[in-house]
Amino acid sequence: MSDSRYGPKELVREALLICVAIVWCAPFYFLVMVSGKSDTDVFRAPLAWPEEFMFDNFRRAWAGTNRVTLGEALINSAVVTVATVAILILVGSITAYAVTRARATSREWIYIFFVFAIITPWQLSVVPLYTSFRQMGLVGNQLGIIILFSGLLMPLAVFLYVGFLRAMPMEYEEAAEVDGAGRWRIFFRVVFPLLTPVTATVAVMTGLIVWNDFFMQLIFLTGSDVQTLPISIFGFVGEYAARWNLVFAAVCVALAPIIGFYVFAQKELIRGFSGGIKN
Amino acid sequence: MVQINFKDVAKRYADGTDAVRSLNIDVRDGEFLVMVGPSGCGKTTALRMVAGLESITGGELVAGNRVINNLAPRDRNFAMVFQNYALYPHMTIFENIAFPLECEGVAKAEIKKRVEHVVGMLDLEPHLYRKPKSLSGGQRQRVAMGRAVIRRPHAFLMDEPLSNLDAKLRVQMRSEITQLQHDLGTTTLYVTHDQVEAMTMGDRIAVMNKGVLQQVGTPLEIYERPLNMFVAAFVGSPSINLLSARLERTGDGVICVVGEQRFGIGATPELEAWIDRGIVFGVRPEDVSLRSDAAGKGATLKAEFVLSEMVPPEQLVHLDLGADVVVAATEEFDGDGTPRNLQNGKIIARIPSEYAISPGTGEWAIRKGHFFDPANGALIASVRFDLN
Structure with a gap:
């Protein structure tokens, strides 16, 4: 069997990878188990198999917290995420295009400015941001949080787009220029479609950050009727009692769209990370 | 169609390198002029200056009695064929060829008519709704030609368009391009490092070296009466x-x-x-x-x-x-x-x-x-x- 490619080495490697996969799956197991437990079971035997799977937990979780149902919170999260990602893609790509293709030497400084913005922690700016946003009436509504996230994540989007654009040959743009296209047409008809792989990367990376963010949404949206999923879920953790089974059930609901999206967009996502244009 | 005159045209880069020095050539109306020379001789830079993709740092570039030094590429009405064709990878062949017309705002029905005409001329019908990546090198070359031809430009600018093809296809495309240019009568500026291409295609040849024009003349003149040792050694x-x-x-x-x-x-x-x-x-x-x-x-x-x-x-x-x-x-x-x-x-x-x-x-x-x-x-x- 010397010609077989499946030897003991491969067996060990495979077994090891299966173990790693199991470890990775463990949190999901607990997530589903706990979400099906009764209020008392949660504390009695948190890791055990539930005696009876309480589907009712999902109904109770769906009712939500702070007068906002989980369904509404889901929609709020989706609106904030989609709008933020759309702004990041549109403004980020145009900004990056200007930063990479401008002839002015200031473009390097603008790029450095964006890079610095990435490494500056958001938390540093929370207090001044909150104060000025409240003065402008941007606290407790969707517009405010969309503007906030767009601003905070713009450096990341620009950084990703610039990296891709720098490696992109100028020829397509030059051809379009000679063909008679103006700046905007060159961008939207030629450059932007070629950015698809990195646009997918920007969408997924920033989308996940916005979708999962808890800190900013807690500060800017708590108590409002546009609260998003993380805030809704946090509502099950009260001052005196935390209903972990409902928290976990709500997390299951929150996870579903993300997993669905990942399965759907996996190929684009990988291509975006590996980069390159194939003509 | 138009004639293109280089009047002491020069290109000096910011680092002080002279890519083109005081270039004087008159490309006649309807002429096929080939610029030839070793790599780095400034021929591509000269072509890109005509296209408007490279700024001109000295002299005047005149097209049809109009100085075009500072005219944007889109306003020059020249069509360019790039070495790697630069076909838009996300567009179909139809969209690629139609793009210059789309920029001009030509009506959809007219675009369709003209694309069909060009596609027929270049034998591309079966591939009309495919993407460039599924075409062979020769077919891509034809699409690039189609995109250049469709607009009926004042002039064609070609930057080593055959260098990515295999030897046999190159010979075939050589005659196809010459024939097409002859039929359309469009002024053509063609850049190559291949002297055989230059000899066989050009009405006249401009030999360049180190940014300096060495000689302009018909292929026979260049061969029979080279004005200097460089031209004599380069051609033949x-x-x-x-x-x-x-x-x-x-x-x-x-x-x-x-x-x-x-x-x-x-x-x-x-x-x-x-x-x-x-x-x-x-x-x-x-x-x-x-x-x-x-x-x-x-x-x-x-x-x-x-x-x-x-x-x-x-x-x-x-x-x-x-x-x-x-x-x-x-x-x-x-x-x-x-x-x-x-x-x-x-x-x-x-x-x-x-x-x-x-x-x-x-x-x-x-x-x-x-x-x-x-x-x-x-x-x-x-x-x-x-x-x-």
């Missing part, structure tokens, strides 16, 4: 044989001394001033032939047969003149015309392949030669020996 394959020589006056007239060998060159007034001075004597391989084959008196050189490369219907015969007299086109010379570095004594003759050459030293006739000034490489005179 195998390259011209350049030999270090001296002119002397004897009782019989002026003679040319190559190594220890000497032959008469007859009365040539241009060469009078060069007597007793070093000079470069250039002779093309096809102007060297077997002694018995040469008509008239001619000039002869004794050379030893080294080897023969058969390229029917010709053969390339390598000969050794027995003394180191061969110089390179880039040779440097001392003030008195003595080369600093002689290479060897090997020259090449191109004769019909059916001739058998006996080994050993034989007499070879020279039909025609060019004399160059060693100091600046300029042509002094071209002499036909078989007429003397």
Whole structure:
């Protein structure tokens, strides 16, 4: 069997990878188990198999917290995420295009400015941001949080787009220029479609950050009727009692769209990370 | 259509490099002009300046009596074919070809009509709704041509459009492009480093080197009467044989001394001033032939047969003149015309392949030669020996 490619080495490697996969799956197991437990079971035997799977937990979780149902919170999260990602893609790509293709030497400084913005922690700016946003009436509504996230994540989007654009040959743009296209047409008809792989990367990376963010949404949206999923879920953790089974059930609901999206967009996502244009 | 005039056009980059120096060419209306030269000679830069993709740092570029130095590429109405075609990878062939019309805001129905016409002309119908990546090199080349042709531009600008094709396809596309240009009568500026392409395609050829225009002329003029050593050596394959020589006056007239060998060159007034001075004597391989084959008196050189490369219907015969007299086109010379570095004594003759050459030293006739000034490489005179 010397010609077989499946030897003991491969067996060990495979077994090891299966173990790693199991470890990775463990949190999901607990997530589903706990979400099906009764209020008392949660504390009695948190890791055990539930005696009876309480589907009712999902109904109770769906009712939500702070007068906002989980369904509404889901929609709020989706609106904030989609709008933020759309702004990041549109403004980020145009900004990056200007930063990479401008002839002015200031473009390097603008790029450095964006890079610095990435490494500056958001938390540093929370207090001044909150104060000025409240003065402008941007606290407790969707517009405010969309503007906030767009601003905070713009450096990341620009950084990703610039990296891709720098490696992109100028020829397509030059051809379009000679063909008679103006700046905007060159961008939207030629450059932007070629950015698809990195646009997918920007969408997924920033989308996940916005979708999962808890800190900013807690500060800017708590108590409002546009609260998003993380805030809704946090509502099950009260001052005196935390209903972990409902928290976990709500997390299951929150996870579903993300997993669905990942399965759907996996190929684009990988291509975006590996980069390159194939003509 | 339009004529394009380079008037002292120059390009100097920010780091001080001169890519193009004081270029003067008049591309006539409807003409196919090929710019040729080794890599880095400035030909592509010159073409890109015409397209508007490169700024002009000196002189004037005139198209149809209008200075276009500062005109945006989109306002020049030139069509360009790039070396890598630059087809938009996300668009279908139809969209690629239609793009220039889309930019002009032509109505959809008209676009469809014109694309169908062009596609028919270029044999691309079966691929109309495919993406460029699924086409072969030759087909992509045709799409690039289609995109250039569709707009009926003032001029075509082509930047080595055939260099990515295999040899056979290149020959085929060469004639297709020439035919197309001939049919449309559109002024064409074509850049290549391939002298065969230049010779076969161009109405006229502009030879460039190190940013300087060396000569403009028809392919025959360039070949028969190269204005300097660079042009003589660049055009023609195998390259011209350049030999270090001296002119002397004897009782019989002026003679040319190559190594220890000497032959008469007859009365040539241009060469009078060069007597007793070093000079470069250039002779093309096809102007060297077997002694018995040469008509008239001619000039002869004794050379030893080294080897023969058969390229029917010709053969390339390598000969050794027995003394180191061969110089390179880039040779440097001392003030008195003595080369600093002689290479060897090997020259090449191109004769019909059916001739058998006996080994050993034989007499070879020279039909025609060019004399160059060693100091600046300029042509002094071209002499036909078989007429003397």
